[in-house]
Amino acid sequence: MSDTRRSPWRFGVPLVCLMAGLLLAATHGVSGGAEIRRSDAPRLVDLVREAQWTVDGLKAQRDELAAKLDSTHLRSSDAALAAMLRRSAELAGEADMDAVHGPGLVVTLEDAKRDANGRFPRDASPDDLVVHQQDIQAVLNALWSAGAEAVQMQDQRIIATSVPRCVGNTLLLNGRTYSPPYVIIAIGNAAAMQAALAAAPLVILYKQYVVRFGLGYSEDVKSDVRIVGHSEPVRMHFAQPIGPVNY
Structure with missing residues (x-):
């Protein structure tokens, strides 16, 4: 009687060969046909x-x-x-970088004040009651035209690049804001500066507002005033050197 039992190797050997083939195919695909572990690989x-x-x-x-x-x-x-x-x-x-002192003039401008009853003039608009940029600039221009040697406003030295600007009811100067009263100090011939102020058209107009709406204005002659130096960095945006400088 013949043995009809089948050996497990009959199926196992083909399965192992199939798996080995799949492994070789996968390895070839990963390596791109080159050796995976080459001795010269970095x-x-x-x-x-x-x-x-x-x-x-x-x-x-x-x-x-x-x-x-x-x-x-x-x-x-x-x-x-x-x-x-x-x-x-x-x-x-x-x-105008150094602090200086000498005889001069102090000019003070201030917003209008309420009267004894706490009221402003009836026909006054808000713009009539405050000091404006053009008022400050008119005083500065008059002082310079009279030969002022140095000028200071509030706590800052006025230099060529200083520009006072209105910001609401305050003033912006070199990045800092100020509220009135605005105090301008100038070193020079006080009589000449007062004469220039008296003749400046915009200052004359401001003095009319002083009388009509109660704005503040005063001039004080001083035998000695001190003006601070300019300590902030000076940045020139448009000036160009005209040539080499010899030291």
Whole structure:
């Protein structure tokens, strides 16, 4: 009688071969036909070491350039810097940077005040009762035209780039806001400055508002007034140098 039992290897061997084939096919697809673990493939540690070499080389180059720059400055810049500082100090006075004092005039402008009954004039509009930018500018222009040597408004020195501007019922000057009274101090010939103020058309108009609506205005002659220096950075937006400067 023949043995009809079937050996498990009859099915196992083809299954193993099939799986091996699938594994080989997957490996070929991943590697693109090349060896996965090649002996010359770069390792992470090699990449890190190479990057470190690059950094070290750049650092050495930077240190070399810094040393050359320092040595050049030590040889030539001290004298040039000293010359520039001396020239800067000489120009500071002409550029209205230094604090000064001397005889002069103090002009004060102020918004209108209410009367004893707490009221303003009936026909006055809000614009009639406050000091405006043009009023400040008219006083400044008159003082400069009379030969004022230095001018200060509130706690700031007025320089070529200073522009007072109205912001509501306050005034903006060099980035800072101020409320009245506005005090303008000028060093110079007080009589000449008072004459210029008396002849300035816009100042004359302002004085009419003083009488009509109660705005504040006063002039005080002083034997000695002090004007602060200008300490803020000066940024020129449109000026261009006309040529090389010799120190």
